[in-house]
Amino acid sequence: MEFRPTIGLETHVQLATATKLFCGCANRFGDAPNTLVCPVCTGQPGVLPVLNRQALELGIRAALALDAELAPFTKFDRKHYFYPDLPKGFQISQFDLPFAHGGGIRLDDGTFVRLRRIHLEEDAGKGIHDRGDSTLVDLNRAGVPLLEIVTEPDVHSSEQAYDYLTKLKERLRFAGISECDMEKGSLRCDVNVSIHPVGQDGFGTRCEIKNLNSFAMVRRALEYEIARQTQLLESGGRVVQETRTWRDAEGRTETMRSKEEAQDYRYFPEPDLPPLTIDAQLIAAIRTQLPESADTRRARYQAMGLNSEELQTLTLDRASGDWFESLAKACGEAKAAAVWTCGEVNRLRNERNCSFSDLPITPAQVASVIALAKSGRASVSAARQVFNALVASPSKTADSLLNELGLEQVSDTGAIEAAVAEVLAANEKAVAEYRAGKEKAAGSLMGQVMKKMGGRANPAIVQEALKRLLAGG
Numbered sequence: 001m002e003f004r005p006t007i008g009l010e011t012h013v014q015l016a017t018a019t020k021l022f023c024g025c026a027n028r029f030g031d032a033p034n035t036l037v038c039p040v041c042t043g044q045p046g047v048l049p050v051l052n053r054q055a056l057e058l059g060i061r062a063a064l065a066l067d068a069e070l071a072p073f074t075k076f077d078r079k080h081y082f083y084p085d086l087p088k089g090f091q092i093s094q095f096d097l098p099f100a101h102g103g104g105i106r107l108d109d110g111t112f113v114r115l116r117r118i119h120l121e122e123d124a125g126k127g128i129h130d131r132g133d134s135t136l137v138d139l140n141r142a143g144v145p146l147l148e149i150v151t152e153p154d155v156h157s158s159e160q161a162y163d164y165l166t167k168l169k170e171r172l173r174f175a176g177i178s179e180c181d182m183e184k185g186s187l188r189c190d191v192n193v194s195i196h197p198v199g200q201d202g203f204g205t206r207c208e209i210k211n212l213n214s215f216a217m218v219r220r221a222l223e224y225e226i227a228r229q230t231q232l233l234e235s236g237g238r239v240v241q242e243t244r245t246w247r248d249a250e251g252r253t254e255t256m257r258s259k260e261e262a263q264d265y266r267y268f269p270e271p272d273l274p275p276l277t278i279d280a281q282l283i284a285a286i287r288t289q290l291p292e293s294a295d296t297r298r299a300r301y302q303a304m305g306l307n308s309e310e311l312q313t314l315t316l317d318r319a320s321g322d323w324f325e326s327l328a329k330a331c332g333e334a335k336a337a338a339v340w341t342c343g344e345v346n347r348l349r350n351e352r353n354c355s356f357s358d359l360p361i362t363p364a365q366v367a368s369v370i371a372l373a374k375s376g377r378a379s380v381s382a383a384r385q386v387f388n389a390l391v392a393s394p395s396k397t398a399d400s401l402l403n404e405l406g407l408e409q410v411s412d413t414g415a416i417e418a419a420v421a422e423v424l425a426a427n428e429k430a431v432a433e434y435r436a437g438k439e440k441a442a443g444s445l446m447g448q449v450m451k452k453m454g455g456r457a458n459p460a461i462v463q464e465a466l467k468r469l470l471a472g473g
């Protein structure tokens with residue numbers, strides 16, 4: 001029997017706000033444990049949450065970036081569970097009235113993955129488990145705003161799941177919602193997967209897989225789980241609904257808790273936060289400020305004549321395209337700007353392992369290097385050397401560095417002709433061969449002229465002079 005997998009994804013994304021969802025503590029990764037805390041996010045008695053307006057606005061922006069529809073009326077609910085990293089004993093989330101629903105993402109293969117719901121909630125703290133037999137708790141993350149994005153069961157392979165996550169991340173990053181960095185935990189994802197016989201209506205019993213720390217891990221876990229469920233059904237068994245954990249080192253999933261152990265969250269409306277009506281005017285205002293999407297950018301760059309490799313590099317993130325556009329403006333030529341941004345500048349970025357926004361050289365400086373090449377004062381390789389020198393001495397100018405390095409290209413026709421004449425006189429045999437029709441002989445003559453001029457002669461002028469003198473002119 002042939003089976004068809006069905007997958008639904010639940011993704012949590014931390015919003016890039018300045019402060020937490022219900023208090024004024026900083027929302028920042030990497031600080032010393034328990035330094036970004038206050039009575040509200042540590043769950044002291046008698047405190048009151050206040051909704052962070054920036055979080056709400058970023059949430060609305062995310063919903064718009066995902067083509068979702070905003071609910072006119074939304075509220076918060078308490079979701080109860082007991083865990084050491086949850087100081088209040090409940091999480092403020094949204095249950096029956098999420099703030100957005102619908103929308104979705106079109107995959108490369110044309111499949112449209114619909115979104116079931118998008119809601120806002122607060123993150124929990126973090127347990128630190130690497131201290132022998134004790135567990136420490138860091139509450140810096142407690143109360144950080146999260147967006148939960150849940151799909152309909154529209155995904156049917158591990159590749160589609162990978163593609164969905166890649167595109168979701170791109171949408172959210174370009175809209176400035178979140179860094180979506182799985183390593184820092186600002187994007188986390190659980191997957192639900194079931195299989196059912198092809199041709200049969202309805203879905204099979206699903207398992208939920210947790211502890212997936214990269215998109216590649218999601219793909220591996222899904223492949224394993226689809227194979228496990230297939231084997232189970234083929235051998236006459238049945239899938240039980242449960243939560244499983246992915247053990248990456250062993251390459252398998254394992255039961256975490258069964259449905260019987262599923263928690264009763266005892267949801268009820270959060271009494272300390274008033275329900276919200278989301279104003280149409282606010283939505284309209286956020287819509288007009290929605291940053292350009294990666295897709296729109298790609299189309300615009302393609303129309304500028306950039307190739308697919310350049311499109312890819314320049315839409316890796318928003319900063320790379322922004323950098324390219326500043327350079328294009330400064331040097332007045334999109335193609336040259338793309339070649340330099342994707343070439344030397346991107347190489348430097350890789351070397352420094354930094355973002356385009358943290359580069360030690362500005363678009364204006366690179367534009368001055370491009371100008372040297374364009375005017376013929378520097379060869380392409382000399383311009384690259386000037387670029388590197390400029391990175392090392394950013395207070396100097398491209399012009400002065402060209403001089404200092406003695407790289408100025410010789411375009412003086414008289415000097416070049418003299419060198420060509422000397423080379424021709426010293427190579428009678430090659431000259432005779434060329435004149436007898438062996439055009440390849442010109443290559444070695446060209447090399448000798450370039451060498452004689454220390455590699456600094458303008459190659460176009462050398463070539464032209466060589467041709468003319470060989471022709472006897």
Ligand code: ADP
Nearest residue numbers: 006007008009151152153192193194203204206
């Ligand atoms: P819960 O609230 O219990 O987590 P939901 O019904 O909201 O469950 O579904 C969670 C996720 O599981 C959604 O992404 C949904 O599309 C997906 N899902 C639901 N049923 C199935 C199924 N039979 N197989 C695979 N995924 C499913």
Ligand code: MG
Nearest residue numbers: 010150190208
């Ligand atoms: Mg769920």
Ligand code: ZN
Nearest residue numbers: 023025038041
């Ligand atoms: Zn706080």
